[in-house]
Amino acid sequence: MQKKRQHTLIAILFACFCSPVFSQPFAYVPNEKDGTVSVIDTQTDEVVKLLPAKGRLGKKVQAAAIHPTNQKLYVVVRDKNAVSVVDTVQNKQTALIKVGDEPEGIDISPDGKLLAACLEEENAVALVDLQTNKVKHTIKTQGKNPEHCMFSPDQQWLLASNEESNDVDVINLKSLKSEHLIAATKHPRGIGFSPDGQWAYVANEAASLLEIVSTADWKVQANVKVGLRSNGVKVSADGSRIYVSNGGDHNVSVIDSASREVIATIAVGQRPWNMALTRNGKKLYVANGRSNNVSVINTTTNTKLKDIPVGNLPWGVVIH
Numbered sequence: 043m044q045k046k047r048q049h050t051l052i053a054i055l056f057a058c059f060c061s062p063v064f065s066q067p068f069a070y071v072p073n074e075k076d077g078t079v080s081v082i083d084t085q086t087d088e089v090v091k092l093l094p095a096k097g098r099l100g101k102k103v104q105a106a107a108i109h110p111t112n113q114k115l116y117v118v119v120r121d122k123n124a125v126s127v128v129d130t131v132q133n134k135q136t137a138l139i140k141v142g143d144e145p146e147g148i149d150i151s152p153d154g155k156l157l158a159a160c161l162e163e164e165n166a167v168a169l170v171d172l173q174t175n176k177v178k179h180t181i182k183t184q185g186k187n188p189e190h191c192m193f194s195p196d197q198q199w200l201l202a203s204n205e206e207s208n209d210v211d212v213i214n215l216k217s218l219k220s221e222h223l224i225a226a227t228k229h230p231r232g233i234g235f236s237p238d239g240q241w242a243y244v245a246n247e248a249a250s251l252l253e254i255v256s257t258a259d260w261k262v263q264a265n266v267k268v269g270l271r272s273n274g275v276k277v278s279a280d281g282s283r284i285y286v287s288n289g290g291d292h293n294v295s296v297i298d299s300a301s302r303e304v305i306a307t308i309a310v311g312q313r314p315w316n317m318a319l320t321r322n323g324k325k326l327y328v329a330n331g332r333s334n335n336v337s338v339i340n341t342t343t344n345t346k347l348k349d350i351p352v353g354n355l356p357w358g359v360v361i362h
Contacts, residue, residue, distance in 0.1 A: 068130070069318060069327050069361045071336055072106045072117050073353025079106065079117060079128065080336075080352040082327070084320055084361065087338050087348050095133035099126045105316075107150045107157065108362045109172070115360075116157060118145050125159060127175065130362075139175050141168040147190035151197050160188040160202050167191060167202050167213065183211040184220045192233040194242075194257070201242060203230035210244055212260050222260040226253060232316065234275035234284065236299065243284055245272040252286050252295075254302065266302055268295040274316040274358070279323050283341070287314035287328055294328060296344055306344035310337035316358025329356040 069082040070093070077098030081091045093099075093115065100119035103126075107116045115128040119138070125148060127137035144163040150156070150172070157170040165186055171178040185204030188211065192201045200213040203226070210230055212222035229248035235241070235257075242255040250272050254264040269288025272295070276285040284297040287310075294314060296306040311330025314337070318327050325347070326339040334354055338347045 067321055067362050069359050070106055070115055071329055071352045071359050072103045072357045073355060074103055074357045075354035077101055077103050078353055082350060087350055093128050093133055094135055104146055104357045105148045106360045107148050108360045109150060110154045116148060118148055137175050139170055141177060149191045149193050151193045158191040158200055160191045162187045179218050181213055181218055184223045185209045185211050190231055190233050195235055195239040201233050203233055205229055224255055224260050231273040232275035234277040237281045243275050245275050245286055247271050247273050264302055266297055269293055276317045276319055285317060285326055287317055289313045308339055308344055308346055311335050311349060318359040318361040320361055327359040329358045331355050
């Protein structure tokens with residue numbers, strides 16, 4: 043009996059420490075041209091597998107989002123007007139959610155209940171119930187060609203950057219209507235929020251600057267000149283740093299949020315795009331679309347550690 047109890051205890055401990063809670067997080071990189079997702083072990087910084095295990099998700103994949111509490115990865119499959127649900131343990135697609143015409147950017151609400159998908163050709167945002175994998179609401183935007191979607195930390199608002207009309211919709215998630223329109227400078231793309239939700243950061247690709255928006259009145263309060271064709275935005279967990287990828291200059295700008303000044307510029311690959319930080323904030327992963335690799339940045343020293351080869355046209359990175 044004693045031996046049986048010992049074996050049971052060992053089995054339980056083994057299961058716990060091998061579970062995703064204790065394991066090193068993975069970085070997921072959608073390869074737009076290949077229709078696959080490269081999976082990087084963030085401890086070794088090596089690609090350990092491709093998703094799905096067989097075949098591909100579609101002819102053109104773009105944005106990805108990882109669920110905050112389970113092992114599901116959501117990937118935009120543009121040629122199917124859908125979002126693929128991928129089980130990262132079984133290494134296969136388990137569902138395909140039809141969201142609307144020409145989806146591009148997606149985001150998952152902090153509570154994990156909703157997925158937002160920007161629909162470029164419909165001038166709308168689809169809200170998907172992740173319990174049922176069905177579109178719950180489709181909300182029209184005031185602007186044209188919404189590209190990137192981002193939930194506010196308190197889940198009261200959803201921002202959508204509009205490529206054609208040079209503005210950002212502010213959607214009230216209670217009324218399910220666009221209640222404000224932020225006039226951006228030119229071609230807004232990536233969006234980030236400060237952890238306290240007081241500030242929104244919007245990269246303007248054609249203006250090569252980052253706009254800082256007060257969420258109290260949804261007006262631009264300041265802007266920071268960054269590199270050529272700025273596109274992606276990532277904010278550190280403590281809000282002290284803002285990272286902006288510059289597609290034309292092949293680098294990343296590091297901005298001190300207090301001084302609102304660029305404090306470092308880090309060379310990466312060609313056409314850096316969307317980025318992700320590890321949970322401890324010590325490393326930043328940058329997808330380089332034209333280099334077919336991901337650059338790993340040490341955020342303490344603001345230096346590049348490594349370039350990791352992935353698939354063709356990596357669109358971005360998400361980390362569980």
